[in-house]
Amino acid sequence: MNSLDFSIVVQAWPYLWSGLLFSLALTAVAFVVGLVLGTCLALVQHFELPVIGRLVRGYVALMRSIPLILVLFWFFFLVPIVLGHLSGNGRPVPIGATWTAFITFGLFEAAYYSEIIRVGLRAVNRGQFEACQALALSTFDTYRSVILPQVLRVASPIILSQTIILFQDTSLVYVLSLTDLLGAASKLAQLNGRLVEMYLVIAVVYLAISSAASQCVASLRKRYAIAGR
Amino acid sequence: MFAVLLEQTADGQRYIDWLVSGLGWTLALAFFGWWIAFAVGVVVGIGRTVQNRAVAALARLYVEIFRNIPVLVQMFLWYFVLPELLPTALGNAIKQIPPPWGSFFPALVCLGLYTAARIAEQVRAGIEALPKGQVEAASALGLSGYLTYRHVIVPQALRLIIPSLTSEVMGIYKNTSVALTIGLMELTAQARQISEATFQTFTAFGAATLVYLALALIAYQGMALIDRAVRIPGTGRAENAVEPTATRVAQQVGSLPDAMEVVK
Numbered sequence: 351m352n353s354l355d356f357s358i359v360v361q362a363w364p365y366l367w368s369g370l371l372f373s374l375a376l377t378a379v380a381f382v383v384g385l386v387l388g389t390c391l392a393l394v395q396h397f398e399l400p401v402i403g404r405l406v407r408g409y410v411a412l413m414r415s416i417p418l419i420l421v422l423f424w425f426f427f428l429v430p431i432v433l434g435h436l437s438g439n440g441r442p443v444p445i446g447a448t449w450t451a452f453i454t455f456g457l458f459e460a461a462y463y464s465e466i467i468r469v470g471l472r473a474v475n476r477g478q479f480e481a482c483q484a485l486a487l488s489t490f491d492t493y494r495s496v497i498l499p500q501v502l503r504v505a506s507p508i509i510l511s512q513t514i515i516l517f518q519d520t521s522l523v524y525v526l527s528l529t530d531l532l533g534a535a536s537k538l539a540q541l542n543g544r545l546v547e548m549y550l551v552i553a554v555v556y557l558a559i560s561s562a563a564s565q566c567v568a569s570l571r572k573r574y575a576i577a578g579r
Numbered sequence: 580m581f582a583v584l585l586e587q588t589a590d591g592q593r594y595i596d597w598l599v600s601g602l603g604w605t606l607a608l609a610f611f612g613w614w615i616a617f618a619v620g621v622v623v624g625i626g627r628t629v630q631n632r633a634v635a636a637l638a639r640l641y642v643e644i645f646r647n648i649p650v651l652v653q654m655f656l657w658y659f660v661l662p663e664l665l666p667t668a669l670g671n672a673i674k675q676i677p678p679p680w681g682s683f684f685p686a687l688v689c690l691g692l693y694t695a696a697r698i699a700e701q702v703r704a705g706i707e708a709l710p711k712g713q714v715e716a717a718s719a720l721g722l723s724g725y726l727t728y729r730h731v732i733v734p735q736a737l738r739l740i741i742p743s744l745t746s747e748v749m750g751i752y753k754n755t756s757v758a759l760t761i762g763l764m765e766l767t768a769q770a771r772q773i774s775e776a777t778f779q780t781f782t783a784f785g786a787a788t789l790v791y792l793a794l795a796l797i798a799y800q801g802m803a804l805i806d807r808a809v810r811i812p813g814t815g816r817a818e819n820a821v822e823p824t825a826t827r828v829a830q831q832v833g834s835l836p837d838a839m840e841v842v843k
Contacts, residue, residue, distance in 0.1 A: 416792070518647075524651060553648050556652055
């Protein structure tokens with residue numbers, strides 16, 4: 351057993367920090383894209399639209415059944431081809447691993463968020479819809495001003511817990527050789543051979559961030575629960 | 580489309596044999612990992628609910644640590660870091676375990692203990708969901724703390740959480756793919772290897788995706804079967820019975836946490 355030398359981590363910190371920023375940026379983008387898209391997917395299923403409703407159900411079930419790593423590989427391969435078709439000349443458009451990661455996480459998380467929101471939509475009391483009708487609100491206004499705010503509020507602790515899992519899952523972009531927090535640590539570890547210190551330190555960083563975030567979610571859940579629910 | 584899977588590989592097998600061998604590792608990891616996770620998870624979950632403060636704190640520490648570090652980082656800790664931290668002789672012995680076992684065992688321990696933390700939370704939620712009268716009745720009957728847990732609390736709590744354990748079962752088989760980062764040639768790794776050898780990426784990933792879908796279906800149906808088999812008569816969610824709308828809505832609200840514990 352070699353003696354541990356954490357001074358190496360102090361030198362490496364700027365690089366690790368840039369990796370952490372990438373992890374956080376990926377989390378933030380996937381959160382926004384996933385939540386917006388996930389809400390749309392949930393609404394499509396909720397309205398039970400003919401063909402497209404089934405397609406969306408299939409998409410969500412598929413995303414939830416296969417590992418994220420396989421999804422990353424799929425998108426790394428598929429996105430350039432799809433973009434090539436969209437751009438018209440049919441030739442694959444190489445977009446690089448970074449864009450792949452952002453697109454994949456956004457689309458992948460949408461499936462998970464949509465499931466949370468779909469369950470939330472089903473839980474809304476029917477009286478709410480009837481009251482909106484009585485007030486002659488349009489369907490759009492009903493959902494925008496009455497239904498969705500309630501759903502998001504009820505589901506927000508679960509959405510936030512899911513986002514903490516998302517933050518941890520961003521470490522999987524390691525398989526695309528990206529420089530997120532884990533990627534930065536592993537690249538440095540290969541250079542200086544100090545992998546014990548590197549991996550221990552980033553484990554502590556992940557632990558601190560996720561566990562602080564969980565504590566916040568727990569206290570939010572207590573404070574903002576809708577009275578009587 | 581899948582014809583390429585039957586072609587010969589460089590090592591004299593067929594590509595489909597690579598997939599089958601990958602599936603074998605995936606299943607072995609998921610199956611044995613599950614029993615580690617279940618055993619440790621139930622013990623830790625019970626630990627979180629007992630009166631003894633020290634035990635409860637230890638159980639909570641376990642859950643905090645194993646739930647809040649990404650599974651990939653935990654994989655690296657078991658595979659790269661642990662042998663360095665152990666005494667040199669033991670560490671070297673671990674490093675000399677021949678492949679693929681040298682990757683398999685760290686992955687097994689990692690997935691088992693990671694999933695255990697998630698199961699522990701479900702077990703705790705199940706125990707806390709039981710009516711207080713159960714414990715009171717048990718102590719009125721003169722059952723000791725151990726016997727109360729053994730015969731009253733745990734059997735009921737475990738039945739209660741079977742639906743939410745389904746997502747943990749699906750989680751552990753999906754997380755087996757993380758083992759490819761430490762060199763275990765499981766299903767996803769084999770799919771990638773086939774795609775690199777044949778350039779038939781669609782076929783390779785498509786086949787793996789179908790296998791994962793089938794596994795998800797089996798896990799889902801299997802857990803539903805277990806749920807029905809062990810349900811206490813009269814306590815089931817009577818899906819076919821006529822029930823007032825109010826209870827149905829209440830159930831749907833109650834089913835929210837299921838969606839929460841999603842794993843990738």
